[in-house]
Amino acid sequence: MSAQTLIQVFASGVATGCVYGLVALSFVLIYKATGAVSFMQGELLMLGAFAVLALHEAAGLPLAAAVVLGVAALAAFGAMLERTVLRRTLGPGHLTALLLTFGLGMVIRGAVGAVPAASHAMHRLPLPFAGASVQLGGATLAAEHLAVIAATALLAGALTLFFRRTRAGLALRACSENAAVAALMGVSVPRMHTLAWALGAGLAAVAGVLLAPVTFVHPNMGLVALKAFPAAVLGGMTSLPGALAGGVFLGVVEALAGLALPEGAKDVVPYLLMLAVLLLFPGGFAAGLRGRP
Amino acid sequence: MSPADGGMDGARDTRSPRPFAAAAALAVLAALAVWALGADYALAQAAFVATWAIAGLGVILVVGQCGQVSLGQGALLGLGAYAQALLALRGVPAPLSLAAAVALGAAGGWLASLPARRLGGLYFAMSTLAFALVVEEALVRWESLTRGAAGLAVPPLALAGWVADTSFAQALVGGVALALAWFACRRWVASRLGRAWRAVREDEVAAAAAGIDVARAKTLAFVLGGGLSGLAGALYAHWIGFVSPEQFGLMLSFELLMLAFIGGARHLAGALWGALVVVALPQGVSLAVERLPPGLAGAAGIETALFGAVLVILVLLRPGGLAGSR
Numbered sequence: 001m002s003a004q005t006l007i008q009v010f011a012s013g014v015a016t017g018c019v020y021g022l023v024a025l026s027f028v029l030i031y032k033a034t035g036a037v038s039f040m041q042g043e044l045l046m047l048g049a050f051a052v053l054a055l056h057e058a059a060g061l062p063l064a065a066a067v068v069l070g071v072a073a074l075a076a077f078g079a080m081l082e083r084t085v086l087r088r089t090l091g092p093g094h095l096t097a098l099l100l101t102f103g104l105g106m107v108i109r110g111a112v113g114a115v116p117a118a119s120h121a122m123h124r125l126p127l128p129f130a131g132a133s134v135q136l137g138g139a140t141l142a143a144e145h146l147a148v149i150a151a152t153a154l155l156a157g158a159l160t161l162f163f164r165r166t167r168a169g170l171a172l173r174a175c176s177e178n179a180a181v182a183a184l185m186g187v188s189v190p191r192m193h194t195l196a197w198a199l200g201a202g203l204a205a206v207a208g209v210l211l212a213p214v215t216f217v218h219p220n221m222g223l224v225a226l227k228a229f230p231a232a233v234l235g236g237m238t239s240l241p242g243a244l245a246g247g248v249f250l251g252v253v254e255a256l257a258g259l260a261l262p263e264g265a266k267d268v269v270p271y272l273l274m275l276a277v278l279l280l281f282p283g284g285f286a287a288g289l290r291g292r293p
Numbered sequence: 294m295s296p297a298d299g300g301m302d303g304a305r306d307t308r309s310p311r312p313f314a315a316a317a318a319l320a321v322l323a324a325l326a327v328w329a330l331g332a333d334y335a336l337a338q339a340a341f342v343a344t345w346a347i348a349g350l351g352v353i354l355v356v357g358q359c360g361q362v363s364l365g366q367g368a369l370l371g372l373g374a375y376a377q378a379l380l381a382l383r384g385v386p387a388p389l390s391l392a393a394a395v396a397l398g399a400a401g402g403w404l405a406s407l408p409a410r411r412l413g414g415l416y417f418a419m420s421t422l423a424f425a426l427v428v429e430e431a432l433v434r435w436e437s438l439t440r441g442a443a444g445l446a447v448p449p450l451a452l453a454g455w456v457a458d459t460s461f462a463q464a465l466v467g468g469v470a471l472a473l474a475w476f477a478c479r480r481w482v483a484s485r486l487g488r489a490w491r492a493v494r495e496d497e498v499a500a501a502a503a504g505i506d507v508a509r510a511k512t513l514a515f516v517l518g519g520g521l522s523g524l525a526g527a528l529y530a531h532w533i534g535f536v537s538p539e540q541f542g543l544m545l546s547f548e549l550l551m552l553a554f555i556g557g558a559r560h561l562a563g564a565l566w567g568a569l570v571v572v573a574l575p576q577g578v579s580l581a582v583e584r585l586p587p588g589l590a591g592a593a594g595i596e597t598a599l600f601g602a603v604l605v606i607l608v609l610l611r612p613g614g615l616a617g618s619r
Contacts (some may be wrong), residue, residue: 084442099554100608113594172413264434271423278420
């Protein structure tokens with residue numbers, strides 16, 4: 001195994017990990033702000049990819065406009081779901097939110113699958129860099145991997161600014177820390193819940209667009225969200241940077257496991273890792289380092 | 294129940310609130326099913342209802358009584374089904390192989406419950422999810438034993454020369470197994486252990502302060518619930534005649550949670566009501582889809598969507614489940 005192969009596998013692992021990380025980020029964002037466990041992030045991701053595809057191919061919009069509009073539409077969809085359905089189940093019971101989001105996910109998956117044009121053919125988003133490659137000191141890197149990494153880094157920067165510098169971002173963080181105190185400080189908690197769902201759905205849609213050049217766009221592409229749970233757990237379940245870092249770490253470990261371990265081990269490694277982390281550092285890696293339970 | 298059972302909603306909690314109304318409703322449903330579907334088909338479905346109800350009892354012990362969210366119950370069914378299928382194919386008599394399936398399910402439950410000693414709530418739910426996915430992958434990869442994703446054909450259940458290959462025999466075996474499981478669950482939830490489970494469900498710290506061994510209570514809920522899942526899996530393998538790893542994936546775990554939730558996770562009767570809904574719903578939905586104009590493609594998608602919609606509506610309108618109408 002040459003160094004070049006290693007670099008290429010590493011880059012593809014980081015790129016896949018970025019998608020895991022973004023989905024985990026959307027999951028943790030919603031979980032922290034509203035206390036709801038969302039099992040429909042994968043379906044939102046799939047719906048986002050299809051929305052962009054439909055806007056680009058069926059409505060004929062230029063790709064950039066289709067991406068922006070599609071992600072915005074998904075954010076609006078998330079807010080609408082929170083307002084109409086999810087708001088009714090807020091509370092301590094994980095099980096209600098879990099089953100409700102799973103049911104909504106089934107509705108989304110089924111509805112998309114019922115559209116003949118969506119389920120009968122594989123689709124590709126014609127992103128400008130798809131299929132191209134970049135030579136970097138002897139190693140050949142796929143341009144889409146680099147694009148995914150760059151887009152994720154940009155998005156992480158934008159989110160950091162949002163959470164640190166804007167009123168809405170601060171209010172959302174306050175609401176996640178302590179909803180009662182945030183309400184006393186004049187933050188509208190229900191509005192923050194709507195915002196959290198909108199952001200969560202929008203982030204999932206971005207992940208869908210980034211995943212589209214790597215896999216095809218199809219109704220079951222949301223299965224990738226199952227890898228977001230280990231990523232969220234690795235990051236400690238309540239930390240946004242942790243979720244992203246956990247996703248990237250997981251992507252790299254998975255890619256290296258595919259290289260070094262026998263066939264099939266790759267799919268189990270994330271879950272074994274998750275079990276190990278849960279047992280050894282129940283608060284995630286970051287909390288383990290800080291010595292907090 | 295003795296007066297000592299009072300206080301923290303005692304064993305009454307676990308019974309259907311109106312047993313006679315429930316029995317009458319069941320009788321009417323059974324009569325309707327026989328009239329509409331024919332006796333043979335209705336009996337075959339009854340066998341499935343009884344089997345799902347046994348699995349539902351296992352979920353209710355873990356989720357409804359002990360208050361732990363388990364996303365891995367489907368994998369425990371898978372362990373039972375594979376144990377039964379492999380032993381039946383090697384000619385092991387049914388009483389022995391059924392016992393082995395129950396034991397394997399219970400052992401799986403014990404293994405899945407180990408993280409509960411350190412984790413609670415969502416973290417523990419995640420560990421059961423990981424457990425289930427690892428078991429599923431192991432069933433796919435251990436090809437020399439399980440024939441991998443291709444699956445295994447399972448012969449009919451044979452008990453000492455008597456072969457349960459008619460739907461009447463299957464319904465009979467399922468009904469007897471359900472009655473035994475039900476009786477056992479009644480005893481467990483009315484016992485000291487059942488009170489410990491409900492105490493753990495309401496407040497772990499308070500339960501520990503009252504001298505309850507919380508870790509032991511959780512472990513026992515998983516071992517007993519796993520045993521029931523193993524039994525249900527073993528029977529299911531015979532009724533369906535074919536097992537493959539994908540049948541016992543995450544979807545099944547969720548279906549079982551739905552079953553318990555729709556029926557009412559706090560009552561044992563919830564298992565039966567939930568099983569009726571889970572068996573009847575896909576068939577009702579596919580009947581409804583058949584009535585749609587044939588030009589509308591993607592019937593499978595519509596089925597999934599309608600199933601999800603019914604789940605959403607039930608969760609919103611009957612958060613206590615069908616049996617939890619108090």
